[in-house]
Amino acid sequence: MRDIDKRYDAVVACKSAxxxxxxxxxxxxxxxxxxxxxxxxxxxAGTVKPNGGEILMDGAPVTINSGLDARNLGIATAFQDLSxxxxxxxxxxxxxxxxxxxxxxxxxxxxxxxxxxALLERFHINCDPEAYVQTLMPSMQSLVEVAKAxxxxxxxxxxxxxxxxxHRDEVQLIFGVxxxxxxxxxxxxxxxxxxxxxxxxxxTATIMRSxxxxxxVNTSEVTLDEIVYYMTGQRPEAVSPHExxxxxxxxxxxxxxxxxxxxxxxxxxxxLKAYQGEIVGIGGLxxxxxxxxxxxxxxxxxxxxxxxxYRGEExxxxxxxxxxxxxxxxISGERNxxxxxxxxxxxxxxxxxxxxxxxxxxxxTDRKVRDFAQAAVDKYSIVVGSIRNPASSLSGGNQQKLVIxxxxxxxxxxxLLDDPTKGVDIHSRRDIHKILRQSADEGMTIxxxxxxxxxxxxxxxxxxxxxxxxxSGVLSGASKTPxxxxxxxxxxxxxxxxxxxxxxxx
Amino acid sequence: MIxxxxxxxxxxxxxxxxxxxxxxxVVILNILVQGxxxxxxxxxxxxxxxxxMPLLLATMAMAVLLIAGTLDIAIGIQLALVNVxxxxxxxxxxxxLLVGFALGMVAALVASALCWxxxxxxxxxxxxxxxxxxxxxxxxxxxxxxxxxxxxxxxxYKTYDSRILGFIPFSAVFLILVLAIWAYLxxxxxxxxxxxxxxxxxxxxxxxxxxxxxxxxxFMIKGFITGLAGISLTLMTASGNPLQxxxxxxRSLSACIIGGLGFGGWGSMASAVYGTGFLVLIQNAVxxxxxxLFKLIPGFTVxxxxxxxxxDIIIFLGLLMTIVTAKEQREALxxxxxxxxxxxxxxxxxx
Numbered sequence: 001m002r003d004i005d006k007r008y009d010a011v012v013a014c015k016s017a018x019x020x021x022x023x024x025x026x027x028x029x030x031x032x033x034x035x036x037x038x039x040x041x042x043x044x045a046g047t048v049k050p051n052g053g054e055i056l057m058d059g060a061p062v063t064i065n066s067g068l069d070a071r072n073l074g075i076a077t078a079f080q081d082l083s084x085x086x087x088x089x090x091x092x093x094x095x096x097x098x099x100x101x102x103x104x105x106x107x108x109x110x111x112x113x114x115x116x117x118a119l120l121e122r123f124h125i126n127c128d129p130e131a132y133v134q135t136l137m138p139s140m141q142s143l144v145e146v147a148k149a150x151x152x153x154x155x156x157x158x159x160x161x162x163x164x165x166x167h168r169d170e171v172q173l174i175f176g177v178x179x180x181x182x183x184x185x186x187x188x189x190x191x192x193x194x195x196x197x198x199x200x201x202x203x204t205a206t207i208m209r210s211x212x213x214x215x216x217v218n219t220s221e222v223t224l225d226e227i228v229y230y231m232t233g234q235r236p237e238a239v240s241p242h243e244x245x246x247x248x249x250x251x252x253x254x255x256x257x258x259x260x261x262x263x264x265x266x267x268x269x270x271x272l273k274a275y276q277g278e279i280v281g282i283g284g285l286x287x288x289x290x291x292x293x294x295x296x297x298x299x300x301x302x303x304x305x306x307x308x309x310y311r312g313e314e315x316x317x318x319x320x321x322x323x324x325x326x327x328x329x330x331i332s333g334e335r336n337x338x339x340x341x342x343x344x345x346x347x348x349x350x351x352x353x354x355x356x357x358x359x360x361x362x363x364x365t366d367r368k369v370r371d372f373a374q375a376a377v378d379k380y381s382i383v384v385g386s387i388r389n390p391a392s393s394l395s396g397g398n399q400q401k402l403v404i405x406x407x408x409x410x411x412x413x414x415x416l417l418d419d420p421t422k423g424v425d426i427h428s429r430r431d432i433h434k435i436l437r438q439s440a441d442e443g444m445t446i447x448x449x450x451x452x453x454x455x456x457x458x459x460x461x462x463x464x465x466x467x468x469x470x471x472s473g474v475l476s477g478a479s480k481t482p483x484x485x486x487x488x489x490x491x492x493x494x495x496x497x498x499x500x501x502x503x504x505x506x
Numbered sequence: 507m508i509x510x511x512x513x514x515x516x517x518x519x520x521x522x523x524x525x526x527x528x529x530x531x532v533v534i535l536n537i538l539v540q541g542x543x544x545x546x547x548x549x550x551x552x553x554x555x556x557x558x559m560p561l562l563l564a565t566m567a568m569a570v571l572l573i574a575g576t577l578d579i580a581i582g583i584q585l586a587l588v589n590v591x592x593x594x595x596x597x598x599x600x601x602x603l604l605v606g607f608a609l610g611m612v613a614a615l616v617a618s619a620l621c622w623x624x625x626x627x628x629x630x631x632x633x634x635x636x637x638x639x640x641x642x643x644x645x646x647x648x649x650x651x652x653x654x655x656x657x658x659x660x661x662x663y664k665t666y667d668s669r670i671l672g673f674i675p676f677s678a679v680f681l682i683l684v685l686a687i688w689a690y691l692x693x694x695x696x697x698x699x700x701x702x703x704x705x706x707x708x709x710x711x712x713x714x715x716x717x718x719x720x721x722x723x724x725f726m727i728k729g730f731i732t733g734l735a736g737i738s739l740t741l742m743t744a745s746g747n748p749l750q751x752x753x754x755x756x757r758s759l760s761a762c763i764i765g766g767l768g769f770g771g772w773g774s775m776a777s778a779v780y781g782t783g784f785l786v787l788i789q790n791a792v793x794x795x796x797x798x799l800f801k802l803i804p805g806f807t808v809x810x811x812x813x814x815x816x817x818d819i820i821i822f823l824g825l826l827m828t829i830v831t832a833k834e835q836r837e838a839l840x841x842x843x844x845x846x847x848x849x850x851x852x853x854x855x856x857x
Contacts (some may be wrong), residue, residue: 043714046712047708047711047712066711066712066714066716067712067715068714068715068716070714071713071714072714077712078711082709083709083712083713084706084709085701085702085704085705085706085709085710085771086705086706087701087704087768087770087771087772088698088702088705088771089699092698092701092702095698096699096702096710096713096715097697097713097714097715099695099698102693106690106693106694107694107695107697107698108692109693130516131519132519135519149730162842394752
């Protein structure tokens with residue numbers, strides 16, 4: 001394999017992205033949220049088809065339309081969200097698709113068994129090959145996922161954030177195996193968000209931003225700051241966590257005080273305070289525990305550890321209904337999955353939050369619903385044909401405004417928003433920001449999680465940055481700069497930054 | 507000894523264990539109410555096999571589909587299709603019943619291919635698609651044979667009720683044949699693919715398996731087993747009836763679930779056998795239990811509906827038990843999570 005060159009346009013996920021990797025090279029593929037790195041991996045693995053561009057292997061163009069094509073080309077992938085079949089055993093999972101042939105078309109299980117034992121030994125995976133994958137711990141599953149990819153003896157190995165669920169020792173173990181593979185001439189593409197890992201294991205790095213590849217570098221020639229600059233367009237400026245904690249003290253009432261909450265596996269230890277009339281932002285890379293945190297506060301999931309103090313009292317919500325009764329509102333960016341009733345009318349959608357609060361059999365007239373909805377639609381300038389039309393007839397931005405209107409109209413004490421402007425056009429976004437700011441000024445407390453840094457900087461009074469299930473930085477007032485935001489987002493707190501530099505020098 | 511222990515531990519974790527426990531329970535119950543002499547008597551065993559072979563085979567056909575992550579509740583009426591085709595071919599064309607059986611088998615395969623087209627290719631919900639298939643097949647059955655009729659030669663049903671070497675019920679040949687074929691398939695690539703497709707189609711596709719193709723193979727195997735079940739039904743009833751056995755579709759599904767099969771890639775063929783065994787034997791046991799009551803308590807009489815009620819309640823409890831065992835498996839998983847969460851370091855030390 002000489003080059004993999006891949007360009008394709010017309011998709012938002014990736015535009016004219018390219019990537020090359022040589023045998024015996026470990027190349028890091030880096031990028032921040034939605035930069036298209038996972039899409040690149042999926043295209044090579046055959047689970048997503050590109051709309052354009054070409055892939056070259058050994059200088060010849062190839063097409064990858066399915067997992068089978070990828071496998072035949074010698075490409076093996078370990079996915080972030082795992083490709084194991086939970087109801088099958090470890091042995092069967094590793095062998096899946098590459099079963100050694102025995103007599104009369106059967107699978108040679110004796111031979112396979114000893115091979116897999118050796119493989120598990122190599123990864124120090126201490127489990128019964130006949131154990132069902134669904135009974136294994138998540139970290140063990142990640143190791144098996146990598147072992148499965150390695151078992152195929154690939155020429156190109158793709159690893160998509162496989163270390164996310166792993167302990168430090170286990171990561172070193174995988175690195176050991178990767179170095180062996182590298183010596184054998186395997187090309188490896190390694191996707192991660194852990195910056196210090198890059199310098200430990202990778203030779204080169206390709207950095208993506210907004211679907212474009214912005215730089216190809218040798219890791220020995222760049223500093224961490226430069227990489228972060230390429231990823232985000234900002235020079236990072238390290239912060240120490242909890243710096244801004246004390247900064248807030250203008251005497252407002254504490255509405256929500258979350259102490260050391262933990263929810264396995266994503267949330268490890270998060271504390272957060274929100275005061276009345278304040279907009280608190282939650283930022284960070286994708287998958288650092290933001291949605292899990294918000295849902296824990298809402299009572300959708302129960303945290304393993306920690307306390308949630310709401311309006312001065314410790315609360316244990318058993319379901320979102322409890323939280324709504326306690327005047328908490330929740331708006332999800334996943335409109336279709338968690339917020340909308342697309343086939344019901346606009347009016348009913350606005351009224352849904354209100355309906356949740358009243359008695360189940362309370363008498364309700366059509367007129368009441370209509371008036372309430374009409375008022376909300378007018379107030380928040382939602383563009384509708386008629387409030388009797390189904391909600392699915394609205395544009396994405398207006399749908400989102402609809403959901404926000406639903407909750408704001410109820411005037412909750414605390415409003416939780418999980419990436420509310422995802423896929424929303426710029427105009428609607430501005431409207432939504434205006435509504436939120438206005439509500440906050442009227443005394444509502446708002447916690448908003450967002451994957452867009454600009455949005456956080458613009459709207460939030462204080463920003464909490466999550467990294468690996470912990471708070472890596474709190475920014476407010478003067479410390480609320482793009483540079484610091486980026487640094488905290490990458491987990492570059494002062495201590496860690498030093499550690500990463502040391503590793504590099506070593 | 508250690509090997510034996512390990513094997514037992516594995517068996518305990520396997521999905522068939524719940525079904526096996528229920529099966530064992532009901533066998534013991536039968537021995538208690540009938541006495542071992544009568545229960546294990548040649549006649550009793552032979553009757554049990556010959557009368558219940560169609561249901562057992564239908565359940566095994568259903569098990570193949572469940573493992574592949576789909577289902578077909580029209581299996582029952584397809585038994586009648588095979589029956590109707592076999593009888594009418596013999597009657598109308600004056601050929602041997604064996605030719606009729608061959609064409610009946612073809613009819614079962616065609617019906618299965620149709621269901622595959624609905625469920626796997628067009629991706630209609632399997633429950634609804636196969637439900638509509640019931641009416642299609644029933645209509646075809648009545649077109650071919652408007653009312654119950656026909657007789658098969660004595661030699662056929664006499665053979666079906668006979669015993670090989672004096673102790674193996676002839677009907678058990680069907681069971682042994684299917685189990686042997688299945689045991690072979692489980693040792694091929696297909697055996698792994700079918701579980702992968704049922705367990706997680708997307709990941710199976712990523713691993714280079716074509717789910718639609720594997721499901722087609724599954725439907726063909728199901729068609730073959732359904733064909734055998736229809737032949738067995740014809741031999742058992744010795745005549746033709748276009749509207750019989752429809753309930754086998756849902757009964758076979760419940761037998762599968764009781765035996766420990768899940769929807770998609772969970773469970774084994776053994777589960778199907780245990781599940782059917784439980785369903786059949788519980789009715790047997792309740793029948794003999796009431797028989798015992800009649801004898802012990804003079805003047806005690808109830809209608810047979812009471813027997814059905816009691817056996818249905820026990821079946822319901824059996825279904826409940828499968829939920830309990832599934833919950834235990836989830837608990838084990840959760841404990842693993844907590845262990846990992848609390849002791850990241852200790853786990854790492856092992857490694």
